[in-house]
Amino acid sequence: DDDQVLKTTKSYSKEFEFIYADSFSRDLFDSKDQIEYRKDLWTGSNNKGHSIMLSSLIDLLLLAECDYLVLHLLSNLSRLALELAASRKEAIPPYFSKDGPWCQHWKMCTS
Numbered sequence: 001d002d003d004q005v006l007k008t009t010k011s012y013s014k015e016f017e018f019i020y021a022d023s024f025s026r027d028l029f030d031s032k033d034q035i036e037y038r039k040d041l042w043t044g045s046n047n048k049g050h051s052i053m054l055s056s057l058i059d060l061l062l063l064a065e066c067d068y069l070v071l072h073l074l075s076n077l078s079r080l081a082l083e084l085a086a087s088r089k090e091a092i093p094p095y096f097s098k099d100g101p102w103c104q105h106w107k108m109c110t111s
Contacts, residue, residue, distance in 0.1 A: 003027075019065070021058045064088060069095040073102055 009018050029052075041049040056077065063069065063081035065088070071078035082102060086092045095102075 019062055021055060021062070060084070067093065069093060071095055071097050072099055073097040074099050 006020060009016075009020075012018075041052060060077060060081055061084075063078075064084035066081075066085065069078075069082060069085065071082060073079055073082070079102065082093075082095060
């Protein structure tokens, strides 16, 4: 969710193919508060919550199409992307977790 990361990945475009949602500003995510606690996104005339929901779905579906995943498995979005990718490929795809193994019990397997 960082424009700088997107700019950095473009320098590797000769080696890898990157697919990303390019239709909105990622400034929407710039906050110290977790998205689920940002009431301002869902209230008022400038309802940004809808944009975040759509971008999350786009991210999820793009992640499920990847050949190799680097994930944060304490994130439900990452866990769901891995499961969708495994379903699509009919096997668990190669992945690297930055915080611990996939576990059906969520946080209980990371210690």
